[in-house]
Amino acid sequence: MKSYEDWQRLQELFELALNTPEAERASELETAGADPQLRARILQMVQGVEHEASVAGEAPACDGRRLGACTLLRLIDTGGMGAVYLAERLIGGVPQRVALKVLAPRFAAASFLERFRREQHILASLEHTHITRLLDAGVGQDGEPYLVMEYVEGTHIDRYCDARHLDVSARIGLLIEVAEAIAYAHRNLIVHLDLKPSNILVTEAGVVKVLDFGASKLLAPDQGGTTTLMATPAYAAPEQLRGEVVTTACDIYSLGAVLFYLLSGGRVESNSLPVAIENALREREPQALGSGVDIDAAMVRGVSPARLRQILRGDIGTIVGKCLRPRGRERYTSVDALLQDLRRYLEGRPVLARPHTGAYLLGKYVRRHRLGVTAGALILMTVLSTLLYAGWRQQQAVREGQRALAMQSFVYRLFKVANAKYTGKPAATVPEFLQLGARLVSQFIKDPYDLRRAQLGLAESMLENDDLAAARALFNDVATSARVAGDVSALVEAEAFGGNAAYLQGDEREGEQRTARALALAADSAVPIAVRVWAETFYAWNRDNNGYRTQENLELLQRAATQARASHLPAREVADVLYNLASDVELRGDLARSEALLRQALDAYGADPTTLCDRSKVLGDLAWNAQMAGNLAKSLPLYQQAYAGYAECSGPDSRGALSEREFLAGALTRLGRGGEGYELMRNALPLWRRLDGTTPDFAEPLNFMTLAELATRRYAAAEGHAREMVEVQTGKVDPQDRRFGMSHLLWAEALVGQGRNADALPHARIAAQLLARNAVSPGARQAGRDAQELLTKIQSDPPPAGATAP
Amino acid sequence: MADGEITTLLREWRDGKPQAIDRLFEAVYPRLREIAGALFRGESLEQMLQPTGVVNELFLKLVQQRTLRFEDREHFYSLSARLMRRVLIDHARARRSQKRDGGTAVPLEERLAWIEADDVDLLDLDRALDELDALDSRKCHMAEMRFFLGFSAEETAQLLCVSKATVDRELRFVRGWMFERLRRSGP
Numbered sequence: 001m002k003s004y005e006d007w008q009r010l011q012e013l014f015e016l017a018l019n020t021p022e023a024e025r026a027s028e029l030e031t032a033g034a035d036p037q038l039r040a041r042i043l044q045m046v047q048g049v050e051h052e053a054s055v056a057g058e059a060p061a062c063d064g065r066r067l068g069a070c071t072l073l074r075l076i077d078t079g080g081m082g083a084v085y086l087a088e089r090l091i092g093g094v095p096q097r098v099a100l101k102v103l104a105p106r107f108a109a110a111s112f113l114e115r116f117r118r119e120q121h122i123l124a125s126l127e128h129t130h131i132t133r134l135l136d137a138g139v140g141q142d143g144e145p146y147l148v149m150e151y152v153e154g155t156h157i158d159r160y161c162d163a164r165h166l167d168v169s170a171r172i173g174l175l176i177e178v179a180e181a182i183a184y185a186h187r188n189l190i191v192h193l194d195l196k197p198s199n200i201l202v203t204e205a206g207v208v209k210v211l212d213f214g215a216s217k218l219l220a221p222d223q224g225g226t227t228t229l230m231a232t233p234a235y236a237a238p239e240q241l242r243g244e245v246v247t248t249a250c251d252i253y254s255l256g257a258v259l260f261y262l263l264s265g266g267r268v269e270s271n272s273l274p275v276a277i278e279n280a281l282r283e284r285e286p287q288a289l290g291s292g293v294d295i296d297a298a299m300v301r302g303v304s305p306a307r308l309r310q311i312l313r314g315d316i317g318t319i320v321g322k323c324l325r326p327r328g329r330e331r332y333t334s335v336d337a338l339l340q341d342l343r344r345y346l347e348g349r350p351v352l353a354r355p356h357t358g359a360y361l362l363g364k365y366v367r368r369h370r371l372g373v374t375a376g377a378l379i380l381m382t383v384l385s386t387l388l389y390a391g392w393r394q395q396q397a398v399r400e401g402q403r404a405l406a407m408q409s410f411v412y413r414l415f416k417v418a419n420a421k422y423t424g425k426p427a428a429t430v431p432e433f434l435q436l437g438a439r440l441v442s443q444f445i446k447d448p449y450d451l452r453r454a455q456l457g458l459a460e461s462m463l464e465n466d467d468l469a470a471a472r473a474l475f476n477d478v479a480t481s482a483r484v485a486g487d488v489s490a491l492v493e494a495e496a497f498g499g500n501a502a503y504l505q506g507d508e509r510e511g512e513q514r515t516a517r518a519l520a521l522a523a524d525s526a527v528p529i530a531v532r533v534w535a536e537t538f539y540a541w542n543r544d545n546n547g548y549r550t551q552e553n554l555e556l557l558q559r560a561a562t563q564a565r566a567s568h569l570p571a572r573e574v575a576d577v578l579y580n581l582a583s584d585v586e587l588r589g590d591l592a593r594s595e596a597l598l599r600q601a602l603d604a605y606g607a608d609p610t611t612l613c614d615r616s617k618v619l620g621d622l623a624w625n626a627q628m629a630g631n632l633a634k635s636l637p638l639y640q641q642a643y644a645g646y647a648e649c650s651g652p653d654s655r656g657a658l659s660e661r662e663f664l665a666g667a668l669t670r671l672g673r674g675g676e677g678y679e680l681m682r683n684a685l686p687l688w689r690r691l692d693g694t695t696p697d698f699a700e701p702l703n704f705m706t707l708a709e710l711a712t713r714r715y716a717a718a719e720g721h722a723r724e725m726v727e728v729q730t731g732k733v734d735p736q737d738r739r740f741g742m743s744h745l746l747w748a749e750a751l752v753g754q755g756r757n758a759d760a761l762p763h764a765r766i767a768a769q770l771l772a773r774n775a776v777s778p779g780a781r782q783a784g785r786d787a788q789e790l791l792t793k794i795q796s797d798p799p800p801a802g803a804t805a806p
Numbered sequence: 807m808a809d810g811e812i813t814t815l816l817r818e819w820r821d822g823k824p825q826a827i828d829r830l831f832e833a834v835y836p837r838l839r840e841i842a843g844a845l846f847r848g849e850s851l852e853q854m855l856q857p858t859g860v861v862n863e864l865f866l867k868l869v870q871q872r873t874l875r876f877e878d879r880e881h882f883y884s885l886s887a888r889l890m891r892r893v894l895i896d897h898a899r900a901r902r903s904q905k906r907d908g909g910t911a912v913p914l915e916e917r918l919a920w921i922e923a924d925d926v927d928l929l930d931l932d933r934a935l936d937e938l939d940a941l942d943s944r945k946c947h948m949a950e951m952r953f954f955l956g957f958s959a960e961e962t963a964q965l966l967c968v969s970k971a972t973v974d975r976e977l978r979f980v981r982g983w984m985f986e987r988l989r990r991s992g993p
Binding site: 015047275 | 865942965981982
């Protein structure tokens with residue numbers, strides 16, 4: 001048996017014996033030429049393998065074993081992490097059927113039980129048709145941790161689909177139920193992190209039940225550990241495999257991977273951890289859905305392979321592909337967005353997974369949010385993102401378990417309280433909800449350091465929602481507490497943002513004092529770069545916009561921009577700073593440089609759908625820049641993009657969208673397309689009237705309306721609107737202001753259009769006088785020339801009979 | 807270790823320079839040893855204790871540090887399996903006197919559990935594996951990965967670039983061979 005040939009032969013004979021019925025083995029081996037010694041040896045080998053198989057086939061015995069309040073009944077399933085039993089749980093004398101998952105002792109981190117107690121109320125609160133609840137947890141006598149879950153009789157989702165030969169639509173329908181469960185959990189701050197077909201059951205009645213919610217959280221190692229090793233490679237997000245911080249985007253990836261498997265029968269990623277890790281590190285693009293379809297896969301889906309490939313390469317392939325992007329930020333922004341696309345797909349409507357249109361989904365969300373619509377989930381998400389945003393700012397805040405937990409518990413309670421009778425009525429709007437949060441937060445977050453950060457998050461969210469008074473009050477509280485405690489970082493943040501809020505409320509003096517204080521303290525090394533950048537920006541930008549246009553401001557903003565970039569702050573913050581810098585450069589008349597900065601800001605905002613409003617703002621500024629430089633043709637598409645962007649992100653009736661729309665109308669009118677300009681303004685004007693009708697700001701939309709009316713020879717209407725322009729400004733705007741000049745110019749043109757030159761003359765005079773002065777931009781100089789020309793023309797024309805000169 | 811040094815050493819080892827393994831030990835062994843020690847003490851570490859997990863984590867770390875190249879994945883895992891075997895056998899040797907007094911079972915992959923049940927000395931297993939290595943080193947690597955690192959047949963197949971059916975077939979043979987071999991040398 002020493003030679004290679006012998007070794008080969010041993011293997012061949014062993015295979016032969018294995019594939020021969022036991023009774024005939026000896027004779028078969030003899031026929032094959034094995035001597036008695038070799039025969040005995042091979043029979044021993046076969047016996048060993050078969051013995052092993054019989055040992056392995058035995059289910060671990062139950063015989064009434066007890067774990068806590070549970071008596072084990074029978075083994076249901078075994079998996080990588082442990083065994084699942086059907087068990088009976090006795091609570092208050094009532095037996096209840098439960099599923100009990102016993103894990104290998106190695107899963108019992110020292111903090112397992114402590115963690116369970118902390119998480120319990122959140123996990124137990126997950127009540128959803130498609131979620132099996134975690135009821136209890138404990139550690140057995142041998143140190144083996146166990147989880148007690150609702151018992152569900154069902155089949156793994158993939159087997160369920162194949163056994164019933166479900167078609168593609170029916171499979172998507174089931175995944176929608178899974179995604180609904182995940183979306184619900186995300187709203188409750190629970191991520192699943194181990195979604196895979198074997199964790200999704202379908203009952204006989206066809207109802208989906210997702211298992212193991214919260215398990216990953218209970219079992220995950222504490223700080224510094226990695227969840228890489230917990231994940232099932234074929235369904236885990238690349239960042240999970242790389243051991244990075246996990247987020248809801250991981251679940252979106254896993255949903256995509258499960259859907260990939262359900263639809264094509266192939267796995268998106270190898271189930272081998274090293275291979276999967278390698279692909280994750282290389283950020284390898286996933287294969288396309290439908291690339292590996294075979295006949296079997298097609299048959300259990302009731303179509304031909306060619307047809308299945310065709311289906312999977314269509315929109316559904318795009319949807320799955322968007323879930324499976326290697327980088328989390330390129331995936332759907334939420335499970336809700338994915339759900340919407342899946343539903344659209346089933347309804348045969350175009351899906352939104354295409355790169356830039358993904359923003360549409362978020363736009364809808366923001367739109368509703370701006371209007372303060374009451375939708376529990378929506379509000380919760382707002383607060384969540386606020387808190388997480390604050391934490392993310394502090395870089396480390398949310399990542400620490402305790403702190404995150406306090407936040408979670410706070411948000412969870414807040415949500416309950418907001419819906420209950422605490423205030424006599426449910427919180428109906430985002431500002432109300434945030435104010436309630438500000439009142440309650442100190443009861444849930446006891447650590448003063450954490451409390452200040454949570455309050456800053458709430459206050460910044462109030463600011464975003466234009467609840468300036470509440471935001472200022474809360475920033476004041478934080479500043480006071482931070483000063484006493486010597487918490488410089490929170491103090492600077494509170495003063496900078498509080499100062500900005502004061503400026504926004506028109507309280508220039510307080511705004512300047514507070515932003516100056518923030519700036520002075522920002523040099524402290526305890527202050528995170530992000531906060532320092534904000535302190536510099538708020539100080540300089542507000543001063544610039546309130547008449548102190550100094551070189552120092554510009555330098556501060558430049559420094560803030562450089563710092564933001566060099567310290568790799570989130571792209572969005574870098575973009576914000578660049579935008580502020582650009583607008584200050586523009587104020588100084590340097591259009592070329594301002595344009596370059598705006599383009600940089602646009603790049604920095606990237607394609608992230610949450611920045612659509614910001615990008616639209618930048619596009620609007622770029623358009624204005626081009627218009628100021630006298631290049632109307634260039635500004636037109638920019639205005640169009642800005643308008644479309646705002647219409648998506650904050651709604652077609654929002655101030656942002658209306659504003660870009662009037663500028664677009666103005667540009668169209670000037671380019672000789674007055675008909676289109678008129679149409680755009682005609683519908684917008686009533687909306688403006690509702691927003692600003694009694695303020696001098698209403699003159700602006702009136703201006704664009706009048707221009708369009710003049711261009712389309714609607715002189716009588718133009719006269720009315722020009723008169724209204726003058727009226728809304730009278731008594732509120734300096735009578736020498738250029739704006740009056742513009743109004744009178746249009747009024748004069750409207751009258752001339754009607755052949756009433758004599759009536760037009762006094763208006764033309766005022767216009768020529770006011771517009772001749774202080775013309776900075778080419779547009780303004782042009783207006784001055786127009787007024788002078790009109791005046792000359794009226795004066796040279798003979799007045800018609802009946803008209804009187806003033 | 808310097809960039810790529812593990813890679814170089816791994817290649818030397820595979821090319822038949824046994825002294826390379828000692829240098830590799832310096833980089834990899836202490837970590838495995840630490841984990842194995844915790845395993846035996848029955849401690850609940852905050853981290854995962856599964857050898858697969860430990861080795862994957864180490865692999866990930868080395869690759870991220872660029873001490874190791876992806877291309878040497880197979881060598882790395884083969885080596886780790888060999889080292890893990892050494893750790894476990896060393897431990898068994900050290901504890902030999904305490905065996906069967908309620909002490910510690912060596913945590914082999916469960917499918918080898920019957921060897922223990924049959925009261926076969928782990929040191930015999932070690933010797934048998936040496937013999938297997940001499941006869942067919944590929945099978946030995948395969949067995950080590952499967953039984954000492956706890957890789958699934960699918961993972962083993964992917965690492966060695968063979969089909970799962972091949973791994974199943976070859977390991978079935980190894981188990982049969984091992985059973986017979988240990989029976990012969992057993993008590």
